[in-house]
Amino acid sequence: MPRVADHEERRLQVAAAVGRVIAAEGLNAVTVARTAAEAGISVGLVQHYFRSKDEMLLFAYGHVLERFEQRVTALIGSAEVVGTRIEHMVLDALAESMPLDTERRQDWRVALAFTGRAADDPRLGELKTAALNRTRAHIAQAVVNAKECGEVDAGRDEHVEAARIAAYAEGLTSHLYADPEGLPPAAALAALADHLAGVFTGVCTLRDREPGERPSAR
CATH class of the missing domain: 1.10.10 (Arc Repressor Mutant, subunit A)
Structure with missing residues (x-):
């Protein structure tokens, strides 16, 4: 057996x-x-x-989502060890899902294909919805942590900020994939970094990277 x-x-x-x-x-x-x-x-x-084919596709989509989340978890774990600013952890994590290079562009192509099918397949739709919920929850927790350490103003609502950040990143990702010449990877990263800088306006003592540094397109 x-x-x-x-x-x-x-x-x-x-x-x-x-x-x-x-x-x-x-x-x-x-x-x-x-x-x-x-x-x-x-x-x-x-x-x-x-x-069945549908069962195979369901598992494959779940694997795509799980693989992405594993990469982000490993990235955040490494960042926490060296005391990276939370703003930059969020930037790096979101960058993992953006088609910034050949590997990530292929991953996003696969995820996009499943997203389209999810509109007509409730089981795929449930996986997509759960993944979106987890993304917003992780960002919201990052905002909470940043409020505690001083990077984010205490008056900001973490759920509102998480929704805004997630939506902004997803919009950039769609434009970057559809028109990489009109929106090059460096410009997309700069736009996302600027958006986050408007939320993470404070100073935290845990910091190993200067505000101007951004994750590279591998």
Whole structure:
């Protein structure tokens, strides 16, 4: 009997193949047969782990969201160790979801494809809604922490600020993906940094990066 770890590893292998197909050819190109070929396994093996294409897509979308959140968690953990200003933690975390380079552009292409399908698939829609809720909650918590350390004025409402920041970042991301020449990565980052600077106006003692420094497009 296969180990649970082997079972999960195979499902992740299929999810990664789905992502590559979407990035190269779009969501409509995803079939069980095409995914199996991309993953280098048999159609029967894919069907052993996923009873239908919709089930396979649901898992793949969840994997995309989880992978992004894992990167952000690792980034924030490293930043906390060196005492990075909270404003810059938020900037770096949001930058992870922006198509600033080839790798992140591919990730966003996959996420965008699933977002479109989520409008007609309630299960995908639930994953999307949950991800948005978590994003706003994380930003709101960052604002709360920043109020406690002095980076954000105590009178600001963390939920209102979280909604504004999330919406602003998502808007920049859409423009950056659709028109990278009209809105280059550096300009998008500068705009987001300026928006955050209007919220995080105070001074915190925990700081290792000057206000003008921004995350690079890898």
